[in-house]
Amino acid sequence: MNFSIHDALAPLAGGALIGASVSLLYLTHGKIAGVSGFLGRALMRRSSDRALALSFVVGLFLAGLALRVVHPAAFAIGAGAPLPVLVVAGLLVGYGTRLGNGCTSGHGVCGNARLSLRSMIATVTFIATGAATVFVSRHVVGGAP
Amino acid sequence: MRDVVIGVGSGALFGVGLGISGMTLPSKVAGFLDFFGAWEPSLAFVMAGAVIVHAIAYRVIVRSRSEPIWGEGFRLPARADIDVSLVAGAAIFGVGWGLGGYCPGPALVSLATLGAPALVFVLAMTAGMLVQNAQADRASRPPNGASDPPPRKLEGAST
Numbered sequence: 031m032n033f034s035i036h037d038a039l040a041p042l043a044g045g046a047l048i049g050a051s052v053s054l055l056y057l058t059h060g061k062i063a064g065v066s067g068f069l070g071r072a073l074m075r076r077s078s079d080r081a082l083a084l085s086f087v088v089g090l091f092l093a094g095l096a097l098r099v100v101h102p103a104a105f106a107i108g109a110g111a112p113l114p115v116l117v118v119a120g121l122l123v124g125y126g127t128r129l130g131n132g133c134t135s136g137h138g139v140c141g142n143a144r145l146s147l148r149s150m151i152a153t154v155t156f157i158a159t160g161a162a163t164v165f166v167s168r169h170v171v172g173g174a175p
Numbered sequence: 176m177r178d179v180v181i182g183v184g185s186g187a188l189f190g191v192g193l194g195i196s197g198m199t200l201p202s203k204v205a206g207f208l209d210f211f212g213a214w215e216p217s218l219a220f221v222m223a224g225a226v227i228v229h230a231i232a233y234r235v236i237v238r239s240r241s242e243p244i245w246g247e248g249f250r251l252p253a254r255a256d257i258d259v260s261l262v263a264g265a266a267i268f269g270v271g272w273g274l275g276g277y278c279p280g281p282a283l284v285s286l287a288t289l290g291a292p293a294l295v296f297v298l299a300m301t302a303g304m305l306v307q308n309a310q311a312d313r314a315s316r317p318p319n320g321a322s323d324p325p326p327r328k329l330e331g332a333s334t
Binding site for chain 1: 177178179180181182183184185186187188189190191192193194195196197198199200201202205208209210211212215216217218219220221222223224225226227228229230232233236240242243244245246247248249250251252254255256257260261262263264265266267268269270271272273274275276277278279280282283284285286287288290291292295296297298299300301302303304305306307308311
């Protein structure tokens with residue numbers, strides 16, 4: 031592990047922006063900004079807050095376009111898991127986040143900030159199974175992203 | 176209209192935060208999850224920064240206001256119980272996160288690269304969500320009800 035305090039600054043700053051974003055949504059709409067929840071509800075025709083949910087997803091995409099210009103190092107082109115692995119990963123992430131009612135944002139940020147026991151348990155669980163998966167793919171099978 | 180402005184604005188703020196913090200780099204995510212190898216702790220500070228800011232803002236908001244500016248009341252998940260769906264869902268999500276290095280937010284931000292990895296991941300993630308949505312629908316009829324309250328019994332059978 032090679033780590034200096036300098037490596038924490040960009041993550042802290044980015045995290046603060048994420049915290050500001052979810053706080054803004056709570057102040058204006060009183061809603062929890064979970065990305066998986068928003069995407070899930072954007073996909074449901076009978077969702078009551080579909081406009082907000084869809085707009086949030088569009089905002090994420092627009093941020094990606096801006097980052098490509100201003101901060102292209104945010105993306106690693108050509109690196110990462112093979113496409114078949116990404117298909118399996120995507121299916122699991124989509125299914126799991128809806129079944130568990132949240133992901134790294136809804137549970138990891140919003141729920142933990144409110145000291146929700148459900149969210150704390152979810153966070154510990156997905157970090158644990160994520161770590162176990164990386165352990166198997168990097169150190170048992172080999173060749174993970 | 177204001178839903179769109181606030182939605183796009185907060186989504187963009189959230190997405191820029193993800194990009195600055197390194198969450199859009201799958202290799203960095205794998206490094207963070209690699210506790211038994213060359214562990215890269217930097218992404219722990221993303222959640223720390225976000226939780227600290229929101230924990231403070233959340234308390235200020237609920238203490239100073241009884242209602243959000245435009246919404247009808249502050250919506251919080253009503254559930255407090257730890258059930259199988261919560262733990263199983265989080266566990267399944269974690270496996271996918273470890274395999275692909277993407278959680279939902281960074282995947283949607285990375286769509287802007289128009290690269291095959293993000294595209295394929297988001298399509299698969301959407302499919303996974305649709306499958307779960309359909310399952311949840313089937314489990315909780317009637318279809319127009321919200322997902323939280325239990326299905327109401329049909330009325331008028333007593334006559």
